[in-house]
Amino acid sequence: MKVFQDFPLQDHNTFKMKVSCRKFIELERPEEIVTLAEQQDLAQPYYILGGGSNVLFTHDYEGTILHPVFQGIETMEEDAQSVTLRVAAGTEWEDLIDHCLEHQYYGLENLTGIPGLVGSAPVQNIGAYGVEVKDCILAVEGYLLPTAEPFRYEAAACQFGYRSSIFKKELSGKCFISHVWFRLSKEPHYTLTYKALTEELAHQQLEPSLENIVRCVRAVRDSKLPNIDEIGCAGSFFQNPVVPEAQATALKSQIPDLVSYPAVNGVKLAAGQLIDKAGWKGYRKDDAGIYPKQALVVVNYGNATPEEIHQLYETVISDVYNKFQITLQPEVNIL
């Protein structure tokens, strides 16, 4: 492992917040977490950081950041129909997508282009264009903290939900995911329920195939989301709210073109539309703003401070509440 003291985090969070941490540890092998537990390092405050694309640091972190850098994709089982992969936490998500393309494994293609590392994917059950990663996860393996006792949870035990899992709830901060097991199909089957994706396929005059879906998802994402090499952000800042059906019906008198989807406990609304209707899309004050092409995305145009981002998202939450009586919840982990 590599240990750094008073480490700058600007290049380790896609919001590009200029903060630092007391200690930064790069884990080069999963078992190093056991060594850290034996040395009592985990008795101090710690935070596990992958690619930093789903976090907002609001101040310097006065503890230890644990950052997995071990990578690798192992084939554990294979037959004519499917393959089981065990993927190390430090593997870039996009490297896994490329691996699937190269070997023609189906299931994850709609999740192309999501920044971050594989070890973080189960934490908020990443999702895009009608697919959630839970649909392909077989199991999650790692260590419970601070004891470093090994665990392996089958998918059913991971309590996956919309942008949620046991790792974001009761095990938040209490486990280190070392590997994710995926079961992928070797036979073509596609999820084409999302309008923007089917429209892009039609627009580019492409038949559904693994390559074409990856290409179209990239095109749709590029047209709607900022390039994180140029503009700081953490993707969708807010979760889409789920409200009782009666509330959604009542809201239609205020927003006749209200977008809504059926959800388990009511109706899911599009947080981006509510923020847009409240007049925030494209808002900018100094370097903090709401992305003009997607109102769900809070952005740092360069030198926004954590306080400015914090003030902006709190103001958006209270304004949306005042106008529509809906409380938006951040999807991003706020530290």
Ligand SMILES: Cc1cc2nc3c(=O)[nH]c(=O)nc-3n(C[C@H](O)[C@H](O)[C@H](O)COP(=O)(O)OP(=O)(O)OC[C@H]3O[C@@H](n4cnc5c(N)ncnc54)[C@H](O)[C@@H]3O)c2cc1C
């Ligand atoms: C431009 C942009 C677009 C995005 N689009 C999407 C999208 O379409 N869909 C979507 O779902 N998300 C999206 N995101 C959010 C983000 O990319 C995902 O949530 C991603 O999985 C985060 O990966 P990361 O490695 O950067 O995680 P981090 O931000 O580093 O960490 C996220 C959380 O996981 C925990 N964690 C990380 N690694 C481990 C580990 N090994 N063990 C235990 N806990 C761990 C962290 O403590 C933290 O709580 C987007 C973000 C950006 C910037």
